[in-house]
Amino acid sequence: MTTITTRMVEYPADNLTMIGHLSLPSGTGRRPAVLIGPEGVGLSDVERRRADALAELGYVALAFDLHGGRYLADPEEMLARCLPLLSDPDRMRGIGHAALDVLRAEPRADPDRTAAVGYGTGGAIALELGRDGVDLRAIGTVNALTTGRPGEAARIRCPVWAGVGSEDPIMPPAQRDAFAAEMEAAGVDWRLVVYGGAQHAFHHPSVDHTVRPGVGHHPRHAERAWRDVVALLAECLPVTD
Secondary structure (H helix, E strand, O other), X not given: OOOOEEEEEEEEEOOEEXXXXXXXXXXXXXXXXXXXXXXXXXOOHHHHHHHHHHHHOOOEEEEOOOOOOOOOOOHHHHHHHHHHHHOOHHHHHHHHHHHHHHHHHOOOEEEEEEEEEEEOHHHHHHHXXXXXXXXXXXXXXXXXXXXXXXXXXXXXXOOEEEEEEOOOOOXXXXXXXXXXXXXXXXXXXXXXXXXXXXXXXXXXXXXXXXXXXOEOOOHHHHHXXXXXXHHHHHHHOOOOO
8 A cells, every 4th residue: 555644734714714634645746636525514534535545546635624624413504504505606616716725735736737526515616616717637526416607617627527326316317407408508528427226425434423314325336436536537637657
């Protein structure tokens, strides 16, 4: 296993002090960089481990924070925070830009070779960075088939990959169709993978607190979705040395 280095990073965003998890690959040279956004509950060891896994593959990876260092296990508290956020593209972009600035300022990161990967709310933030015209090499999302303000998807400058469970009640077929129509109308290079039998947050291991109906882990598809994300990065943001 490749030796990696990790550390917590604090930075301001959304009137909070965010606490992200930065993972650095071995070596001393600059490497391509990946921003990782969490589900609406907030940054957890799931995203930290994904950042570490990407560092082992040679990427500089920052798993960013949503709630000022808090993990919102209570579904009602999570919705009270996330629903207003998801309805405000400018707030989402602010959170995304703040984290991206931290990532690009890291001396080991190549600021001109970055990608954004996100889950749920974190995926919506990744998409809003694209709609804001940020220079990214790829955007990957799971459970985040959000649509943006009219016409702004035309600013997306990179391929977009999206994954969703077929039984996800939060991202039903009508939402998939709307997302696909937005990407197609904007001329985006996009892909959508529907994982049969999977619910919302299927990629996230089971938790010991209450979750909303329609949320559940699907181990087989979780592994497949991760492989698909890694393949997207290998295609669009390869580690070359």
